Amino acid sequence: MKVLACLFFVIGFAGCSHQQKPAAEPKKMDFTKKSVVAPNFHKFRLNNDYTVIDTGEYTNDGPMTGGSYAIIQRNGTITDTIDLSLGMKDLGNGTYLYQTLNPDSDNGIQHSTKTLVLAQGDYMMVKNGLKSRLKDILPDFDGYFSSPNAINGNIYYWQLKQVDTLGAEKVSAAYYDPLTKLTKNRYLTNTVLETDDSYYFSLPYLEKDSVVYEMERNKKWKLSGRFNTN
Numbered sequence: 001m002k003v004l005a006c007l008f009f010v011i012g013f014a015g016c017s018h019q020q021k022p023a024a025e026p027k028k029m030d031f032t033k034k035s036v037v038a039p040n041f042h043k044f045r046l047n048n049d050y051t052v053i054d055t056g057e058y059t060n061d062g063p064m065t066g067g068s069y070a071i072i073q074r075n076g077t078i079t080d081t082i083d084l085s086l087g088m089k090d091l092g093n094g095t096y097l098y099q100t101l102n103p104d105s106d107n108g109i110q111h112s113t114k115t116l117v118l119a120q121g122d123y124m125m126v127k128n129g130l131k132s133r134l135k136d137i138l139p140d141f142d143g144y145f146s147s148p149n150a151i152n153g154n155i156y157y158w159q160l161k162q163v164d165t166l167g168a169e170k171v172s173a174a175y176y177d178p179l180t181k182l183t184k185n186r187y188l189t190n191t192v193l194e195t196d197d198s199y200y201f202s203l204p205y206l207e208k209d210s211v212v213y214e215m216e217r218n219k220k221w222k223l224s225g226r227f228n229t230n
Helices: none
Strands: 050-058 067-074 077-083 089-092 095-103 115-127 132-133 149-151 155-162 168-177 182-192 205-206 210-215 219-224
Touching: 077 115, 089 149, 149 205, 168 210, 182 219
Parallel strands: 050 115
Antiparallel strands: 050 067, 067 077, 077 095, 089 095, 095 115, 115 132, 149 155, 155 168, 168 182, 205 210, 210 219
C-alpha cells in the first residue's frame, strides 16, 4: 500500500546507508503535512509499542538503494519511516533498533503512487520512545559501513577507525550492552575501503553459540557472544 500524498515524518536527524556514500550529510527538510494513506490499508502491531500504518516500496538514483519501507506510530503519533530490510529489532526492556528513511527530493525523481523516493538515514536506538543515533553513542560507529544487528539483547556492529592518511582502516568486532551502556571490541583486521558497497560488511549473525562477522572476499570470523576465545 502506498502513500498518496506528502509524507508526514518526524525527522530529528539525517544520514545515509546502503547507498553511495556522500561527502556530507544531506540537509534536513521540513515535511509538515500529514500523509494520506489508502483507505483499505489495515494497520497492524509491529510489537508491543509500535504500529505500522503504511508500507510500500522506495527507491532513489544512487547505487545499492531501494527496498521496502514502513511508517510507524507510537501511542497514535507517527514517529518515523523505517527500512524493512533491518526491520525493528527488539532489544528488550522497551528498547528497539532500526534504521530511518528520509525524504530524498534533491535527485529529481518524483514520488509515484507505487514507489516513494527515500534515502537511508541514521541507525537509531529508541528506549521508551526516546531516540538516540547509534553514531552518537557507539564508539567508532560508521553510519554507512558498521551494519549493526541485535543479538541476544545487545547491538553487534563493525568498528572502523582510520589508521593512516592512505585510507587504511582498523576493523574490529564490537558489541554494545544497552543495560550497562558498555562496549567491548575485538580486533579483526586492517583493510582499505575502495568500495561504495555498504554491504561490504555483512550484518553480524548468530550461528549456534558463535556470533559471525563476515566481510567481502570470504573473510569470516566466529566469536563467542562475549568475544572470549572460542
